[in-house]
Amino acid sequence: MDTVIKCKAAVAWEPNKPLVIEEIEVAPPEANEIRIKIVATALCHTDLYHLLESMQPQGFPTVLGHEGAGIVESVGPGVSEYQQGDKVIPLFISQCRQCHFCKSPRSNQSRHDAMAPPTSRFTCKGKELLQFVGTSTFSEYTVVNEMAVAKIDPMAPLDKVCLLGCGICTGYGAAVNTAKVEPGSTCAVFGLGAVGMAAVMGCKAAGAKRIIGIDINPEKFEKAKVFGATDFVNPKDHDKPISQVLIEMTKWGVDFSLECVGNVSVMRSALESCVQGYGVSVIVGWTDLRDIAIRPNQLISGRTWKGSTFGGFKGRDAVPQMVKVYMDKKLMLDEFITHHMTLDQINDAIELMKQSKWYIHIPIQPPFRIYEQEYMPIFFFAPQYPDGAECCSRIRPL
Structure with a gap:
């Protein structure tokens, strides 16, 4: 369709200010773009980080949100893989399938930064509103480049699978794809928020024998x-x-550690918790406010330090598979x-x-119209952790 759509959106006009529910205009999709009716979305800590912590005025005004699911409303010229009515999940990491990085099995990055x-x-x-990480799912409609859209099972419940747009894939994939957790291994997951819980789930799926939260x-x-966690440690108790x-708990250290907090001190602790010689530590939590300080001997002794974005998943290929795994109850x-x-x-x-002690997503449920029928989408939010930071290769079912 070539018409401008007016709809509701939660607008972030400036940093560290409340979001405002506004009526916005959403232009038609241009070449290789898709306009999506958002049915369900989720707020994860990255949204709050941009709003409350990064303090980058050049990133405003904007519509936040990057963990959503919806239905294709219209497509722009040149789009052939998607059509009106398809159920889709927008992706904050593009997959063009043509560039050096997309063709490499070693990366889920792309040289194209869509939207x-x-x-x-x-x-x-x-006023023009910036689109956040190419998705902006805190709007009833959004426009996304086709390189950043995963088409999913038409029977999938969008109010559930929207969680695969970020947090669940991020934690789960960090364990199975990035760390490559091995059967019988011992793992430590730092931060038991939504991402951390998903990392625990990934460790279990990969066959870990002991998972310490x-x-x-x-x-x-x-x-x-x-x-799937088997043991627990509260740092306040020590x-x-x-x-x-x-x-001391494991005799030599853990085989794999996953930092799901976004705190540089915790990142260092996670690395130092790994066994010398072959321990692997993966940084999953996001921050760009501080540098990491580490003694070189922690790495020289044989530990491996890795980073993970979106769990190493190539989104357009892997997210539909993850939806299937969910639909298969695995x-x-x-x-x-x-x-x-x-x-x-x-x-x-x-x-x-910001205040919650809970670990998981908070749905938000605004009714709005979709194809002339009243639909009650659910909006999910992952809680921030007490310290102020959020504590496609292999897919292994539980």
Whole structure:
């Protein structure tokens, strides 16, 4: 369709200010673009990080959101893989399938940054709104480049599989793809938020024998058992470095550690918790505010330090597979849901995230029209952790 659509969106006009529910205009898709009716979305810590912590005024005004699912409303010229009515998940990492990185089995990066600034299809009150990481799912409609869209099973429940747009794939894939957790191994997951719980789930799927969850909130431990954690450590219960605690628990250190907090001190602890010679530590949590300080001998002694984005998944190829694994009841998503709120309460949800001791996603449920039928989409949010930071190769079912 070549018409401009007016719809509701949660607009971030400036840093560190409440979001505002506005009527915005969404332009038609241009060449190789898709306009999507967002049915379900999720707020993860990266959205809050951009809003509250990064303090980058050049990134505003914007429409946040990057963990969503919806239905194709229209396509631009040159689009052949998608058509009106397809169920899709927008992706914050493109997969053009043509560049050096997309063709390499060693990376899920792409040389193309779809819908990057200054590209935008949003306006409000005569001003252009920036699109956030190419997706901007806190809007009833969004426009995404076809390189950053995964077409999924038409029977998939969008209010559940939207979680695969970021957090669940990020944690799960960090274990099975990036760390390559081995059967019978011992793993440590730092931070038992949504991403950390998904990492625990990935460790279990990969066959880990012992999975140690580390968090300063013991209320999370019981739920972590559901995803596969076997042991727990609360750093507040110890007067020694957590790395030393883990070494004493395991005799030599863990085989694999996954840092799901986004805190440079925790990143260092996660590395130092690994066994010398072959231990692997993966940085999953996001931050760009501070540098990491580490003694070179921690790496010279044989440990491996790796980073992971979106769990190493090539989104267009892997996300449909992950949806299938969920549909086959071999992947948990429903267990990540705790709260229901309305879109008008989005700022209350943000405050709840900042203060919450919960570990998982908070749904937000604004009714709006889709194809002339009333539909009740669910909006999910992953809570921020007490310290202020969020504590396609192989797909292995649980």
